[in-house]
């Protein structure tokens with residue numbers, strides 16, 4: 087007979103890994119499915135300074151590695167697969183992956199979010215050619231080069247500070263005249279001699295043949311355009327983009343309730359509008375999208391899944 | 402997969418006859434490490450006709466930039482020393498890499 091898992095978790099980011107840990111520890115048969123890299127968004131940063139207890143070696147990948155180890159120790163199974171379709175009407179839910187089909191009593195959706203693109207000409211073509219959304223992947227290429235960081239939130243400013251360890255100069259380009267990042271992060275950035283700021287400015291176009299060669303900026307107040315060209319000796323420069331996120335929830339369109347932006351709507355117990363389907367982490371409507379809230383969601387979802395199974399399957 | 406570095410890249414890739422697939426990766430790049438088993442599986446299937454190599458870019462930064470690789474993961478296909486196609490970042494999936502191999506080999 088085909089295996090029916092107690093809990094199948096979509097996504098191995100902090101929310102999914104925490105849910106996996108709690109579910110497996112509760113002796114539920116648990117499977118975590120991940121389409122890409124283990125750890126989700128947090129594995130793209132080397133700066134995680136605000137997760138309680140995470141001080142020594144506080145990089146995203148090291149934090150994730152410890153979460154995975156803990157998860158597996160309690161017996162959660164992990165597989166690489168992309169879930170393409172879900173059927174949630176029946177008591178037993180079905181998840182159709184690229185590689186396999188899975189059956190489960192409960193689903194925890196922890197699909198997180200992906201970086202929002204600037205949506206300007208040249209951006210797609212030059213991704214991996216100077217345009218990047220991942221500092222841990224690409225910062226190293228820009229050792230002694232110039233780098234622009236687009237955005238003004240926590241991620242943008244923290245990554246800008248991190249990038250000064252590599253680049254000779256980092257310019258933060260923000261569409262407003264003040265940053266949105268936490269005050270302590272701002273202070274650190276203002277004090278850093280390698281960081282400069284360009285205010286009220288957005289990117290209009292990225293240009294280059296094979297590598298980024300120039301970028302066109304637009305001042306949103308004056309409408310003025312300005313093209314920045316790569317230093318002749320360098321030939322190129324970096325553009326790191328942190329302008330927001332998009333929830334990865336298309337899978338559940340017309341199945342689960344979501345807000346206009348596509349974030350899943352849950353109650354305090356991570357219940358969605360479908361019984362037995364829970365949502366946790368960055369993919370749901372919430373006021374703070376961080377590791378600390380993602381792992382909390384995951385824990386709650388797993389415990390609620392356990393209760394649901396006890397009620398519905400074991401009378 | 403054969404590991405190449407900045408000293409052996411020339412000989413193993415640019416001077417090689419036939420098709421060579423290069424996996425540009427680094428230890429710090431989590432998506433690269435997630436993709437690597439898929440590339441190894443493709444080597445099992447296509448290893449007879451395509452030579453599979455991997456290059457750790459942290460020790461070959463200039464070389465990578467010269468090959469117009471400035472982001473990871475990047476999987477590039479070379480034929481007789483010329484880069485003919487590549488997939489990078491989100492597009493660097495097993496299915497896309499396989500399609501690229503099938504198209505050219």
Ligand SMILES: Cc1cc2nc3c(=O)[nH]c(=O)nc-3n(C[C@H](O)[C@H](O)[C@H](O)COP(=O)(O)OP(=O)(O)OC[C@H]3O[C@@H](n4cnc5c(N)ncnc54)[C@H](O)[C@@H]3O)c2cc1C
Pocket residue numbers: 096097098099100101102119120121122123124125126127128129130131133134135136137167168169170196197198199200241245334337366367368369375376377378380
């Ligand atoms: C640059 C950057 C810096 C950050 N810095 C900090 C920080 O310092 N401190 C902090 O607390 N937070 C930080 N964050 C935020 C933090 O990373 C997120 O809040 C957290 O990762 C959310 O966890 P999650 O598990 O909900 O989602 P994610 O981390 O997004 O993980 C979701 C996972 O689900 C997978 N997935 C999605 N759909 C499917 C599918 N259909 N099938 C299979 N798998 C799927 C995805 O591939 C992904 O791996 C940062 C984020 C970024 C981008």
